[in-house]
Amino acid sequence: MKLVARIVSVCVSAVAAAFVVSTLALAETDPLPSWNDGTAKQAIINFVQATTDKASAKFVTPEERIATFDQDGTLWVSHPMYTQVVYCLDRVPEVVKARPALAKVEPFKTVLSGDREKISKLSINDLLRILEVTLSGMSVDAFRIDVQKWLDVARHPRWERPYTELTYLPMIELLRYLRSNGYKTYIVTGGGQDFVRAYAEKVYGVPPEQVVGTAGGTSYGYDKYGHPFLTKEPRLLLNDNNAGKPEAIHLMIGRRPYAAFGNSTGDREMLEYTKAGEGERLSMLLLHDDATREYAYGPALGLPDTKVGALTQALYEEARRQGWIVISMKNDWQHIFAFEK
Amino acid sequence: MKLVARIVSVCVSAVAAAFVVSTLALAETDPLPSWNDGTAKQAIINFVQATTDKASAKFVTPEERIATFDQDGTLWVSHPMYTQVVYCLDRVPEVVKARPALAKVEPFKTVLSGDREKISKLSINDLLRILEVTLSGMSVDAFRIDVQKWLDVARHPRWERPYTELTYLPMIELLRYLRSNGYKTYIVTGGGQDFVRAYAEKVYGVPPEQVVGTAGGTSYGYDKYGHPFLTKEPRLLLNDNNAGKPEAIHLMIGRRPYAAFGNSTGDREMLEYTKAGEGERLSMLLLHDDATREYAYGPALGLPDTKVGALTQALYEEARRQGWIVISMKNDWQHIFAFEK
Numbered sequence: 162m163k164l165v166a167r168i169v170s171v172c173v174s175a176v177a178a179a180f181v182v183s184t185l186a187l188a189e190t191d192p193l194p195s196w197n198d199g200t201a202k203q204a205i206i207n208f209v210q211a212t213t214d215k216a217s218a219k220f221v222t223p224e225e226r227i228a229t230f231d232q233d234g235t236l237w238v239s240h241p242m243y244t245q246v247v248y249c250l251d252r253v254p255e256v257v258k259a260r261p262a263l264a265k266v267e268p269f270k271t272v273l274s275g276d277r278e279k280i281s282k283l284s285i286n287d288l289l290r291i292l293e294v295t296l297s298g299m300s301v302d303a304f305r306i307d308v309q310k311w312l313d314v315a316r317h318p319r320w321e322r323p324y325t326e327l328t329y330l331p332m333i334e335l336l337r338y339l340r341s342n343g344y345k346t347y348i349v350t351g352g353g354q355d356f357v358r359a360y361a362e363k364v365y366g367v368p369p370e371q372v373v374g375t376a377g378g379t380s381y382g383y384d385k386y387g388h389p390f391l392t393k394e395p396r397l398l399l400n401d402n403n404a405g406k407p408e409a410i411h412l413m414i415g416r417r418p419y420a421a422f423g424n425s426t427g428d429r430e431m432l433e434y435t436k437a438g439e440g441e442r443l444s445m446l447l448l449h450d451d452a453t454r455e456y457a458y459g460p461a462l463g464l465p466d467t468k469v470g471a472l473t474q475a476l477y478e479e480a481r482r483q484g485w486i487v488i489s490m491k492n493d494w495q496h497i498f499a500f501e502k
Numbered sequence: 503m504k505l506v507a508r509i510v511s512v513c514v515s516a517v518a519a520a521f522v523v524s525t526l527a528l529a530e531t532d533p534l535p536s537w538n539d540g541t542a543k544q545a546i547i548n549f550v551q552a553t554t555d556k557a558s559a560k561f562v563t564p565e566e567r568i569a570t571f572d573q574d575g576t577l578w579v580s581h582p583m584y585t586q587v588v589y590c591l592d593r594v595p596e597v598v599k600a601r602p603a604l605a606k607v608e609p610f611k612t613v614l615s616g617d618r619e620k621i622s623k624l625s626i627n628d629l630l631r632i633l634e635v636t637l638s639g640m641s642v643d644a645f646r647i648d649v650q651k652w653l654d655v656a657r658h659p660r661w662e663r664p665y666t667e668l669t670y671l672p673m674i675e676l677l678r679y680l681r682s683n684g685y686k687t688y689i690v691t692g693g694g695q696d697f698v699r700a701y702a703e704k705v706y707g708v709p710p711e712q713v714v715g716t717a718g719g720t721s722y723g724y725d726k727y728g729h730p731f732l733t734k735e736p737r738l739l740l741n742d743n744n745a746g747k748p749e750a751i752h753l754m755i756g757r758r759p760y761a762a763f764g765n766s767t768g769d770r771e772m773l774e775y776t777k778a779g780e781g782e783r784l785s786m787l788l789l790h791d792d793a794t795r796e797y798a799y800g801p802a803l804g805l806p807d808t809k810v811g812a813l814t815q816a817l818y819e820e821a822r823r824q825g826w827i828v829i830s831m832k833n834d835w836q837h838i839f840a841f842e843k
Binding site: 378 | 710720721722729739745752755771775778
């Protein structure tokens with residue numbers, strides 16, 4: 162064996178050995194360490210293996226690998242109130258400063274009173290009016306900065322931690338696991354698209370262009386220096402709930418997802434649409450059944466319904482019937498939050 | 503030197519040498535071979551080098567690298583009629599078969615007559631009515647398949663070639679050059695989003711989720727077997743022209759582009775919005791000034807205006823004033839179509 166041939170042979174062997182070692186390491190590393198062994202975890206792993214194995218009849222080409230996640234109650238805590246609603250209520254004093262006449266009319270009068278009991282009883286229409294007023298009238302850039310500043314200081318009343326720490330660790334692992342297998346991960350939220358985009362890249366690793374949400378129109382205009390900018394308008398363009406989810410998925414993505422994750426009636430059509438596609442599809446429904454570590458609610462558990470994140474008995478039964486995999490927070494998750502560890 | 507150390511040293515040298523060779527090869531290969539040397543080509547190369555060089559003050563992080571392209575008249579021929587309008591006119595007989603009453607009313611009567619003279623004189627409102635009727639009522643999947651079938655058989659009257667061969671080779675090279683430098687390339691078209699998505703991946707390498715266009719609503723429903731699907735509705739959701747372009751860019755992408763390419767008044771705001779961003783930004787305006795190889799039109803050339811792809815004198819002057827780079831088809835492009843070579 163000549164010297165060059167020997168060197169090449171040794172190089173090739175070294176590279177091959179390194180490859181074998183890293184493959185073994187990968188196989189031995191659990192991609193979902195916060196998940197307990199069980200049906201849910203196994204379903205995820207089976208799905209990923211089947212759709213990424215070229216030899217499998219269920220193989221999905223990389224460009225078709227789309228996974229969509231609801232946010233509130235699926236990626237982070239949505240109790241006792243949607244985080245965005247808390248943000249909007251907190252914004253009321255500033256909005257009233259700019260528009261003092263609002264201080265004398267409902268529902269702003271109630272919000273300004275600070276009476277938690279009364280605030281918690283505001284109607285859906287009152288809330289919509291608050292959202293409309295507090296989420297419009299500023300530039301899209303000013304809005305993003307304001308949300309980011311608020312998230313830095315706001316704290317969840319129960320855990321006294323930033324809302325961005327109340328993301329579910331098992332879901333963060335799932336997002337990463339899917340991405341490391343070539344899936345593009347999207348958030349498809351009933352929450353405001355601009356609100357979620359302000360932190361999704363930092364918190365979930367999901368860039369703005371992969372956040373689909375309820376969205377209002379914007380209008381193009383100029384500042385006093387003639388520089389163009391976009392202003393948020395109080396005009397609803399997309400209501401990203403229920404049938405609005407598959408409709409927005411078509412508008413914003415243009416492909417049917419291969420995997421979808423939700424937790425409430427607002428996610429029903431997205432889970433149904435995903436599962437109804439050809440080939441291997443994964444739809445998963447997260448059950449909030451852990452009163453100790455998080456919350457337990459919904460008629461599916463024989464518990465009273467709540468204002469937010471409703472999981473009805475009908476949806477629970479549909480999950481079973483349609484082959485969606487139910488995730489039990491209590492049984493399937495070893496840890497819920499990163500700060501627990 | 504011990505054997506292992508020597509082998510490692512040789513391996514490292516071999517890898518380093520391979521790297522140097524490939525870097526040189528890259529530097530020597532012109533990424534834009536169909537572009538003549540000149541201001542336009544140099545502006546593109548300078549922009550890419552400045553924004554991808556970590557040592558440059560103009561460096562742009564990979565996730566921020568967004569480039570947006572108008573389609574009609576920017577990526578492919580839009581004369582003598584927008585391709586999508588030709589498609590819609592061709593679809594009229596089929597639509598009338600399903601809805602016979604339309605045969606007796608205008609503008610469908612004129613379209614069915616086949617009288618080219620009269621068809622070319624249809625008003626904008628007539629055309630909008632034709633678009634509304636021919637682009638709705640079917641499922642999104644059926645529509646995509648129909649567009650793909652049509653593109654297989656339809657031919658451009660001048661070149662007698664499929665429309666998908668009438669893409670501009672220099673722009674295809676530009677799309678690839680930007681992508682190979684970490685840019686996400688988007689199409690932002692006044693044309694129909696679903697129409698362009700039917701072929702953009704194959705023709706431009708742009709996936710559906712990176713095609714933003716004029717879009718109608720869809721509605722979620724079920725077929726007789728209970729399978730969910732989306733139907734295209736005659737309800738305008740996004741008019742992706744003029745100010746609608748930056749507005750749609752915000753809705754669908756959520757970031758201001760670093761580079762934008764257009765050719766007509768419909769692209770004005772997109773070019774303006776892009777160029778007005780902080781740091782290094784590139785806005786380019788394509789001038790159709792090649793009557794021999796393509797077309798020459800627009801008041802910017804002292805030529806009569808046309809129904810489609812208008813480049814007004816005002817826009818041309820604005821380009822000069824705002825520092826947008828004007829691309830002359832005649833002078834900057836060595837080849838226009840791939841089939842010329």
